[in-house]
Amino acid sequence: MARFASASWATALVSCLAIINTIIPSVAAQDTRTISGTNADGVTQTLLVDRTPALFTGDFGDCMGGNSLMNITSFDAAYYADNMTVLFNLAGTSNLLNQSLMLHISVQAYGEDRFDFLWNPCNANFASLCPLNASVPIFGQASIPVSTQDVSAIPNIALAIPDFEGSAVLRLFSNSSQTQIACFNAVMRNGASFSHPAAVGSALGVFTLFALIASFFTAIYGVSVPHIRTHYAHSLSVLVIFEVFHSIFFSGALSLSFPSVLPAFWSNFAWSAGMIYTDSIIKSLNGFTGISGNSSQVGGAGSVTLSTSGGLTQQIYGRSISGTAGSALVERGEELASHIYKRAINETENAKLYDWAGVPVSPGLPLPGDWTGFPGTLAQVDIPAADAFMVGFLWLLILIAILVGAVVAFKWILEGLSAIKFIKQDRLALFRSHWLGFLGLVVLRTLFIAFFMIMTLCLYQFSYGGKAGPIAIAAIVFLIFFVGTLGVSAYACFYRAKFSKLDNAPARVEQPQRKKKSKWYRSAKSSSTDDGSKSGSEGSLFGLNFLGRDAEKESVHDDTNYSKRFGWLTARYRRSRWWFFAFWVVYQFVRACFVGGARGSPMAQVIGLFAWELISFAVIVKINPFEGSRNTALAVWMLGISKVATAGLSIAFLPNFKVARIPTTVIGVIIIVIQGFLVIGVLILMVLGFISSYMSVMRNREEFRPKGLANVRLKYFGHLEQKATGLPPPPPPEPEEPKEPYFSVKTVRRAPKIEDEDVDDFVPDMEDQHPTVSQFSFNNRTSRANSLANSTRSHGSVYGNVPYGARVHRASWSSREFQNFNPDELRRGDSPLETPPRVSSAHHTANNSVSRTPLMRPVRSQSSLRQATNSPPQGR
Template identity: 25%
Template sequence: MLAPFILLASAPLGVLAGDILKTNGYSSCQDNSDVKVNNLNIEFDRNTKKITFDVSGTSEREQKVKAILIVNAYGQEVYRNEFNPCDENTKMDELCPVPAGNFAAKGVQSIPDSYISQIPSIAFNVPDLDSQATLQLKAVDGGEQLACITSQVNNGKSLSVPGVSYVAAGIAGAALVVSGLSALASAGNAGAPTSSPTFLEVMGWFQSMAMNGMMSVQYPGVYQSFSKNFAFSTGLIQWQAMQETIDSFRNKTGGNLTEDSVAFLKNATLIHTDSGMNYTKRSLDTILLWTRDELDTSVNGTEQTSQQDSKVMHTVSGIQGYVEELTIPNGNTFMTVLLIFAIVVAAISVGILLFKVILETWALCGNFPKRLTGFRKRYWWVLAKTITNLILLAYGIWVLYCVYQFKRGDSWAAKLLAGVTLGIFTAILAFFTWKIWSIAHKYKKMEGNSSALYDNKEVWRKYSIFYENYKRSYWWIFVPAIVYMFARGCVIAGADGHGMVQAAGQLIVESILLLLLLWYRPFSLKSGNWINIVIQVVRVLSVVCILVFVEELGVAQTTKTVTGLVLVVMQAVLTGLLAILIAVNAIIICCRDNPHRRKRKEAEKARDLDNLTPLDARNSLLMDPTEYKRSSIPAPFGNRGGYDPVPLSEQQTTYTGAQQFGEGHERLLGDAASFGGRDHSHKRSYSMERSQSPPSSRAPRLPEIDLGAPHGGYYDQGGYQRYAY
């Protein structure tokens, strides 16, 4: 009779391995029952058509019972069967009657095809489906309910798989590389934004999905498993050695490890109280599970307690349920994130220091490239800027974990570290906010605007990580973004255990940020505006879907399951689109021209004006005179004191002293003599000489007026000065 119980109980739930359905823990759905089940472990293999069962418990008195098996799938009753263990067709000697004291039954039974055909094939293929089976024992005499036990069934398939986490981490790593390449391509160009999606935007999206999974609502199993794939973005990385060290630290600083340690979680089966199943209060924490292979039955004996592999049924919900699914004890949550953050900072510091050592060695041993000189001079600033960037990235989840640590208590040292680090992080962000705001105010007062935040290379280098992707008039948007991260963390952690408050608070916070983005569209690039608006729209829709899971609203389980699938598909599609956009950005960066090389070419073209003609549009009064280098013939009267700002070339000769007097005198006399003559060759020569004079000599200039004593020139025969210079 255990066969149909498990078969049809498992028909609607879970999927993890081939064609196998099995129970996943159990719980009592009745307080103060006469019959207590201490063990329920049943597994069905469709290939072998056999069921393996292991059931044990205790009874206060000997009595005849009848059993009622109820199977629910997605909140709907799909199977109900009532049988008597004493009937000939369903005979079970160990339960007919139920003896006083201990009883146990375990073994392997073959299942008829008539029962197997009733199991939907979807039960073996769809991951994380919601189903549960309930077994009630009632007294034959009087119909009093003696016991109630419920269990979930799974088939080994789940959306919580390491491969998804690896792919998500790869997407985040690709975003980091592309953002770095974009920053290098625009190095030295103040005001150059980074193309979206950036590393901060991708990690922020992953953190949103992880934080959604931490809320205290009745999630369908499919979304509960899906959200765990992005736990790495919030610093939750399982490392057993580190968890054992944290346990030791907490034990020495006032922590309670009784039900909150790695050793406890190893021997516990987690039961989510917010999964829609019915549970008694803490009775689940004292029930044991046993799994044994050989066929055996016993009554009032101790054989059932030998060779046991016991597991404790442990109830969880909210943030606790999320972190303990990752084998991270609830009390270790903040310390885990703190150590992971410290490891990342240490790795980055060592990497930057190693790079500096390489540069210093290079400078001593060979020619050092000038473009790397800035890094050598600003090593400490680069390190401080990188750490500040990490703080900005982790601030939202840091607020969440610190507030959660304050709320749940435990180790006094952990609470102290949470308070100190949260204060330091908030102070650092507040300092940069004040500094940027004061600089913007100063330049706005002096110049009428705050464009210096983008145009001043030194200011840009120091503070651009906060506003580099925003328009010049909306540089201040980073302040509401920080407030948004703080508010979101406070709502989720502060209202842990109250799903309705969490969902309503999240909806308000996310909606305000969406309205801000739609109203201002603050990003410099159109792509940045659209990508961030789409991300925020999906965040708002995700919270709306989470409202469906709130227990107080009483939404049907079928609707919750469909909503969970929609939520998974919506978030997975957006994640895929972000990955595609990152790949597109990488291709664009690799294929486009280097901006520095393009600027050098433009500068060379601007200097190359040797092909000017008298009728060239560029040789006009609206342009500055340009240096003419190829001519060696000076202007007739030189370039002294003129309006032309361009100096004469080195090839042009300057006439001074006697040389000017002699040569200039002869030239003027020759010109005068030929003024009325017919010497056309001389005239042509002089015309050609005039036409070959440099552009600078033909530029308009103010008339020269010299009121001082002449310092050179020539005189006529009467002694009168004709020309002074």
Template identity: 20%
Template sequence: MRFSRLSPLAALASLASLVTAEPILQSKSLNTCQENSSFTASLFNVVFTPNNNTANVDIVAVSSVQGSVIFDVMISAYGYQIIRTTVNPCDAGLAGLCPMTAGKIPLNFNLPVGPDAIKQIPGIAYDFPDLDATVKVFINMTDGPEKGQSVACVQADISNGKTVDLIGVKWATAIVAGLALVSSAFISGLGHYNAASHVAANALSLFGFFQAQAMLGMTGIPLPPIVMSWTQDFQWSMGIIRIDFMQDVLTWYQRATGGTPSHLFDSLTNVSVQVEKRALDVAAMGLSLAKRSLAMMPRTITEPMAQVMKHDLLRRSNIQTGSGSFIVFGIQRVAFRAGIETTNLFMTGLAFFCVLVVFVSMCVAAFKGILELLVKQKRLQSDKFIDFRNGWFTVLKGILFRMTLIGFPQMTILCLWEFTQVDSPAEVVLAVFFLVGMIATLGWAAAKVIRIARRSIAMHRNPAYILFSDPQALNKWGFLYVQFRASAYYFILPTLGYLLVKAMFIAFAQRHGIVQAVGFMVVEAAALITASVLRPWMDKSTNSFNIAICAFNFLNSIFLLIFTEVFNQPPLVTGVVGVILWITNAIFALVLLIMLIVTTCLVFFRENPDGRYTYMADDRTSFMKSQTHLTTTTELEALGATARGDKAGGYKPGLDLDDDAESITSDSMRRQAERMGNTNAAAYGKPPGSPADPSMPLFPAEQRSPPRYNNGGNGSSEKFLGTSFQNQSANSYGGNQGPGPFRGNSPNPGRSASPSPWQRGAGYD
């Protein structure tokens, strides 16, 4: 993806080119297709234009064939043979091939194509994107002792210039995902935490789907052309973006730190690069295992240096053929299609991750300054973005943690892959630092969330109590758990493990496509089963959104296994499956984009964005600052401030969640009770620190069982708060007369038979 060469009209121009461009068929590489082939080509570039009935041929070939030959030509599309004919080079007037002589044969000429041959080419061949067509030529001897035998076989992949690898698609997906994340942060700053958490959860899931699409293209599995182009549309989500001056800087850095940059793009005029398309292509070339492991080496390296770097060559993924051309596959295939030297790929992804983190930090700091300036000039109400303005540094920490989570798949793949490449010693050090740092940071944050949730369960019988009542915990650690229901606070750990295992398969199994395909299928199947059974996300719609993504990821893993040709299916099946993958994933991605756009827009146009979403059954909204759905009463306001740990109804800074304090709200509840004149205020400073004294019955004595609540519906918080605490108010001001939720000091013998209302709806009943 080349952002440096884009303009606002780039997307329109890309789409228009599909219609207005002159029809052509072209090939840029020539592959050998039989062992001990006597004819090879290091440079092969053929362009056929049907409008002028000519084909321009530019070839640098090496031949060991001597004598008269005849060409047996076969043309196939998606594995189906459509044309087979023979060509006599003497009749066609091909100089240098009649008769064929041994040695280096440079050819550059225009070859006329007759009308009969043009009529045999179907019109769809000029228009269908990423055409999967191949021309295979057998060179057969017509005289001498090898008369009638095939002495060489070459094949060329044909393209029509149309592709689904479009700049417009890259920009559209990047802008929608980015604006959704920014919108969720803006909505959260306005105090609509419920709506913000839904938008953020869907945006992160969509971004994860884009990264999963990019991972398909990074596998070492041979992919059909249309699949390669489709997955290339999402490589921006992995930081694989080409900017010219950045590539120059990264090449200088690698050379300055003891590395040897590759110069594949500088030598394209002399050598051809073959993008691996089918699993049998490499085996058919008859290369030895040593040649398969040799890396692409700059042609300017001297022989002594080549001997010194022999051990370095064994670790590369590029395959250099005997003719001097190169084969790229897997991660290096992605780099080549993006216009990035393979030795610069790791640093490119790392650089964009660092730039994104710095840019976001500067934007947050600038937004804070702009808000304060507007409030000072009285152009903005002082109560707007009050939480962000008072605790903006904590919010920034949470945003940086979220950026780390978003960049985790990208950096784990690139860092692990760098260990197999060793582009330079300094880059390996950077890979170790970022990989260990990100795993340690996210692992420590996940462990922190689990500690907080367990403390909340031990003290209040509900993990949502502490996780959502404190602004600092929510702003700093909320990125790890807000998208899940409260009882699934731990689910971020399986998510990180899932991403790490996929990264290992991609980075370490580049030469083992079947291993990658089977590994992906097992991992995606486990993810789909886990998501379907546990349904850990916050509500039904979010669960459906993510389970659908898991289902498509599993389906794509099955497609990958088919692409390995482990089933020995006909080539036509492989080509059709590639088209199916593109169509199904394109439709699904479009649906997800539309859903996210509509959801985000509706949030901005509603007077109460929180009211659009069903309040979660874990009663998290009862503990958040945003409680517009509750009845506004003095008692409820006091309860909300007490539960959240607010001081005088405002923001409570300096909350320490790193120690083993009794409760994050114990002191504030005691002070609040003192302000309310409660004579039992001292009880708030003792364990368990819950606002509901466990020695008190929660329901009238004559009521044998608590009222039933609908955990999945609206108003669970309202029913609980509206019954028990209104009765509490009556008892507090009207004396301790009659049954009530906090009546008397004697324990209720039957209370243990029914779950606590703090526990109900949190996933425990």
């Protein structure tokens, strides 16, 4: 992004800042609600007085750390592009007596000073600062028109980009000591922002609430525990949903200099980590955590009047006004101040005159415009970093109380509905008979989900320091969560191993037994049962497989007793990856150590976190723990890629690399896009989870509505049954090859004809069983003649009506060829030539089912269409 202001624009803006306390003529004669204004394009229009300006300042604070010798209650500046004016407002008090001042104004945007100058308030007719006197309150407004040339260099992107990164700084110097006595900083905004915690956070909270309800109903509906677990495993995990939100929000806990767009975007997810601002809680915790101050003003001026006759001893912060450079700046300030118009002020007006105006920052918050580390992220939701742990822990306790109350209320509502016969007596019988157990599991599951959040906040409190009270509470909570969560995870694995065989690995590899060595030297990587049959592994944990002793113990999900005890840890994982919760706890704890504990070492923090996320992502992809497809897509792939990409891109924010603020903002926008797609994916999977959970709860209904999803419901249930087995899905059927046109003749059978009954046409079999080529050469002229004669008689008797010269259909071979067939072929059961050669015509007629005559009478091949005569064959 190019510099948003040229010298002319900077000159106009700084001159307006230089006469903040100048009074301009009254505009009482004008309409107090609307004014007429002309923009840079020359368009004149009627404008509202209380409209939002194109660029304006927000909250402001003391950039001397509360040591300024002035108290400011209002510090506002705005640029109106629709009527080409700049407006300023300043109000406050001081305890200095008769002190002449010089004011230094600077405008910064994206890490660069756009313009700065010094000016004397006396030359601008600012009475309340000329000289500064404790008896005169500081109050004034300034408005200056600017020309098109002054603002021509302002790019449109500066007025539209979300979370514009800029600030206006006002510094006051004492002429007697030439030292800085006050400094105030106001963040600049343009009205566009990624930060909408009230709207976005509320919408995400509603979706999460419905996901929680859907998950709860899939966990309590049904009679068979293994069947309930199967449907529960495929509902969208609330643990994964909160892990998505936590990973986004706690990205701002790294000790890096973030661009303004990132903390603004992350503030939408602060509620998921318990960072919810309420005035009563914050005020109650400030005294406990050691935060004090007045939230209605900024500055360090006390009630005791200070004497400045001998000069100030405050540490110099800034630069002296002496020298050539200071004189030039003063001259330039006086020239700009001469264009200011004064007006009377109404001292009864409120210090905050506009809706868009900022307010003094609350005690404990960083200076506006500082988005470094976790304090800068928390400042977006007005929570001091010193209160972060206590606020998160209190809201966790409130959440647990709400969930407990909701479960108890739901149980007794069911009992009431059952008593009045509104529902069946056995409706949700498992939950109603074991509701105390479900209540305990709800609390344990909530604490398990909050493990990473609490570990991060506790470790951050240790590294941040503060009073002994919050640190002591953080230490107690840390021990409870750390020992409790790791202890329960270890006990769950031990409990499963106690009732199972322990095997090393899945393949059998034996080492040769050496002499004088014990038999335990041999190692086997596959186990077999006592009867010698091979047993499949059920699951493995760090190279160890847990094998059931009987059929009921072969699957952890079929063990009803284990599911009732530890199903809140194992239910969503595959039967061979039921132990993944132990890996998850270790992964989250190490991650919390980097995010919350390594606050003082940014380089080690961000690079170590990136390496850990990259390794963990590869391991989790290899393990592929979740049984449900949606949980796998979200927790393994989408969330893993987002974590790795965010940690890798955050390396550019390290102060050591000194990346410019404009490229930093571009990288921040890329991170927002990545995490934004992740959130969109979560919302889509939530909606799909609502539908699948509805199908699971309605699985016992014969009629399912809407009917359009009936087939989808059946396929979904089949998918659940197949996934519960832990086996890969069957391979799809191979596609059939397209059939091509073809023609083939396997057998030919000729039906008996009338001409076959002629005894004279019958030719006896020959004795030769091994025909040769010479037997098919037709050298015997007599045979050919006889064959031709018989063929002629047959044509004359059977086909007498055929015209002369016409050729009737016949085979292309003669009966002579049949005489050369192998006798073995003739003796086949299905051959009509099996019978003796000489049979009577009567016998043939009586037994016509099997023809005892040759299939074809001898016919001479003819090459002409003219019928052959009975003349004797001619010599060759």
